[in-house]
Amino acid sequence: MSTIEPTDLSKADAANELMRLARIIAKHNKLYHAEDSPEISDAEYDALIKRNNALEEAFPDLVRDDSPNKQVGAAVASSPLSKITHAQRMYSLDNGFADEDIAEWIARVRRFLNLPEGEPVAVTAEDKIDGLSCALRYEKGELVLAATRGDGQIGEDVTANVRMIADIPQVLGIGESSLLQTDSPTPTPPLKGRGYDIPEVFEVRGEVYMAKSDFIGLNTRLMEEGKADAAVKNIDFDPAKIRQFANPRNAAAGSLRQKDANVTAKRPLKFWAHGWGEASSEPGETVFDVMASIASWGIPVSPLMQRFETLDQMLDHYRHIEAERADMPYDIDGVVYKVDRLDWQKRLGFVAKSPRWAIAHKFPAEQAQTTLENIDIQVGRTGKLTPVGRLKPVTVGGVVVSNVTLHNRDEIERLGVRPGDRVLVQRAGDVIPQVVENLTRDDVREPYVFPDHCPECNSEAVAQEGEVDVRCTGGLICPAQRFQRLAHFASRAALDIDGLGEKSIAEFIEAGFIGSPADIFRLHTHRAAILARDGWQEKSVDNLLAAVEKKRSADAARLLFGLGIRHIGVVTARDLMKNFTTLPKLAEVATAARDDEAVREEITAIDGVGPTVAEALADFFHEPHNRALWDDLLSEVTPPDYIVETRDSKVAGKTVVFTGKLETMSRDEAKAQAEALGAKASGSVSAKTDLVVAGPGAGSKMKKATELGIEVIDEAAWAEIVKAAG
Structure with missing residues (x-):
């Protein structure tokens, strides 16, 4: 396929x-x-x-x-496994690829926690196995539920299949710790067992994987079974018709997600733990101590986990594991570092997709040579022209690669690539294919000429001053942008309109039913025409129209994100709505921001929002056709005021500015506290500021607050406000 x-x-x-x-x-x-x-x-x-x-x-x-x-009787494209909502979200990890990335992560941790110079940050380091994430829920020591990670919030119930994995105990008890002494630099002594010290509820999180030798054995067995089957049926054996797994991870995933647990039982799956989720209590105050307990209960953990206090020790351990990577019995793609102290982890918390207290240090990508057969231009929903290299298919790190992004016009010029060149390809972070080097750059051939007109609508394609990306100027008149913008608007991350997928959007655009986001809310006027089209029945049409009607009061941040304004992603849209609460208010400020520097500063002062976003908003509302699109949309929808769920506090709804040197916490942690209390954390003092928290060395901001008559408190008083909120 x-x-x-x-x-x-x-x-x-x-x-x-x-x-x-x-x-x-x-x-x-x-x-x-x-x-x-x-x-x-x-x-x-x-x-x-x-x-x-x-x-x-x-x-x-x-x-x-x-x-x-x-076809009647055809299987539907859905998992046979039931869905499970995780008690606590299963996050992914942020990645680092260079030593400097890890050094910066440690520095960020220190800044966030406001640690004094010289205080060590203890970190655990373990190999990152390439498997399928799985959560095991134990109640009173007995396994009651197992689920895949899924999207982090909802996974698949694989309890019956997990019970077939010998590594996973059905009942927790005394086990031999698998955190063994290694020849890693400055190794930590082996962990001691903790016996039956098992919480009432404890969710173990880890990876289901398949060893390299078992993977080879499984594929060999599948081939032998194919031969035997051909002999029984008295037909010629064709090896190409035997479907084998591409790599151990795919083999593990396919084996775990079987509808029939008896099939899983025949597959050589293994498991090891790398953390935990919901727990009625934590048997330790550090990651290392808790993992010691998990190991002592009979659950395998990484034999290479170590605890270090210096960056040099961490990087030495990384290089030790990297050197042994090819000879390890299982596939790994990096080393995971975690802040060891659990109280520090709680303070550090999470960003949108990952914890601040952990990072994956990925290994360098594997590389391969192939031929660049062609360069195609794709037009994105923001009009960006992206060159895509079509490669002669080549296997890189166990995955067949046939396409590679060339990013932009400047990257093509830097590499000097042309169709027919021999190129060196790697998978960055073992995931995203990229061209590393043009091996035939010196061959005499005409250079590739990047288009100056859109291949979809023939509108002029230009790069704005200071930007490398070339963009189509056609906007919604461009078929590529119109379709992709409307598909984005209706997508799950934006309005999530059930039943309005890309196929339906393409059909409605072609039929002339929709051309803008507001047109989606006027689809009811085309009900009869939709019913007359092939594939539409009364029930499906009415379900679609009902789903559209439900979104007339959609979340304001989702509506804003759905418009596809440049530089405004999901998180930024939420940050903007936290501050302005209504879309009309946002439009009013953004419109004024183009010619009023003070208003623009009001936008840039919002935590997480900078000058780039402020400029993008101002540019969007400056364009008459964008403003017409906006007004047309707001004539069809009535989103409620944006409300942030927070703890009750005396600063809820107020704007707080932190200035000076904070002594007990970092500026980032203080801002996070303010948002959790329902306040808006701003970077500048204005007449709209309600409270200033001033540490030693507070200067112009404190002076301005005094001139404006704004309340000023010290860090201790702020701590009392946080404590009172509970």
């Missing part, structure tokens, strides 16, 4: 792939439903269906009569 994104395919290539998918899926439907002899796992079958659906949504006019979605 192709790994090329549907939007990267030509129409002819998409038609050919849809034809192949229709035949392959029909074959497996017959094997599963009629002959009860499936050749592939449920996960692999679902991947085929998902790919087919993605192609049909991208190319609605290519939907075939024999499409799997039109």
Whole structure:
């Protein structure tokens, strides 16, 4: 199955792939439903269906009569496993790729905690195994639930399958610690067992994985079973028809997510813990102590986990593990560092997707050579022209790579790439493919000429002063931008309109039903016309229109993010709405910001919002067609005032400015406290400021606060406000 994104395919290539998918899926439907002899796992079958659906949504006019979605009895593209909502969100990790990234992370931790110079930051370091994240919930020491990470908030129930993994105890008890002494620099003594000191509720988090030797053995067994099956059926054996797993991680994931736990039982899966989630109590005050307890209960943990107090020790351990990587019995892709003290972890908290108290130090990417066959230009929803390199497929780090982003015009010039060049490719962080070097740069050929007009609408394509990105100036008249902007507006991260997927959006644009976000809320005027179109029934139309109506009072931050204004992502949209509370107020300030420096400073003073965002807002509302689009949208929707859920406090709803040197906490921690209390943390003092918290050395901000008659308190008084809020 192709790994090329549907939007990267030509129409002819998409038609050919849809034809192949229709035949392959029909074959497996017959094997599963009629002959009860499936050749592939449920996960692999679902991947085929998902790919087919993605192609049909991208190319609605290519939907075939024999499409799997039109066949009675065809399996649906959904997991056979039930969903589980995690008691505590399972976050991902921020990544670092260079020693300097790790040094900066340590520095950020020190700044946030406001640690005095010389106070060490103890950190645990362990190898980052390449497996499938899984949470194991134990109650009174007994395993009661197991779930995959999923999207971090909702995962899949894999309890029955996890019970088939020998590494995972059904009942916690006394076990041998697997945190063993190693020859790593400055090793920590082996952990001591803690017996039956087990909390009432404790969720162990870790990775389900497959050892390299077991992975090879599984693929060999699948091949042998294919040979035996061919012999029984008296047919020629074709190795190409045997579906084998691409790498140990895929093998582990496919094996764990089986509908039939008996299949999982036949797969050589392993587990080790790297942390925990919900816990009625924590058996230790540090990561290392808690992991010692987990190990003593009989759950495997990394044998390479160590605790260090200096950056040099951490990096030495990283290089030791990196040197042993190829010979390890399992796949790893880096080393994970965690702040050891749990009280410090609680203070550090989380950002949008990851904890501040942990980071993954990734290994350098693997590399391979191949040929750059072509350069295509894609137009994004903001009009950005992105060059995409089409490669002769090559395997890099166990994954077949056939496309690579070339980023922008300057990057093409820097690399000097042209179709036909031989290039060195790597997967950055073992994930994102990128061109490292042009190996035939000196060959005599005409240079690649970057287009100065949009390939979609032929509008002029230009780069603004100081920017490297070339953008189409067509806006919503550009088909690529119109479709992608409307798809973004209706997407899950924005308005999340159920039933209005990319396929429907493309159909409605083509039919002339929608051309702007506000038009979505006028779809009810086209009800009869939609009903007359192929594939639409009364129930599906009414469900769609009902879903649209529900979004007339959608969250204001989601509406703002959905408009796709440059530099305004999900988090920034929330930060803006926390400050302005209503969309009309935001528009009023943003409109004035273009010609009024004081107003612009009011925007840039918002914590997390800077001059780039302020300029983007001002530019957006300066354009008459954007303002018309905005007014048209607000004529159709009535979002409620944006309310931030916070603890009750005397500063809720007020604007607080911190100035001077804070002695018991960092500026970042103080701002985080203010937001948790319902206050707005600003970076400058104005007439709209309600409270100034001044430490030693407070200067012009304190002076201005005094002149304006604004209340000024010291750090101790602020601590009392925080304490009183509970």
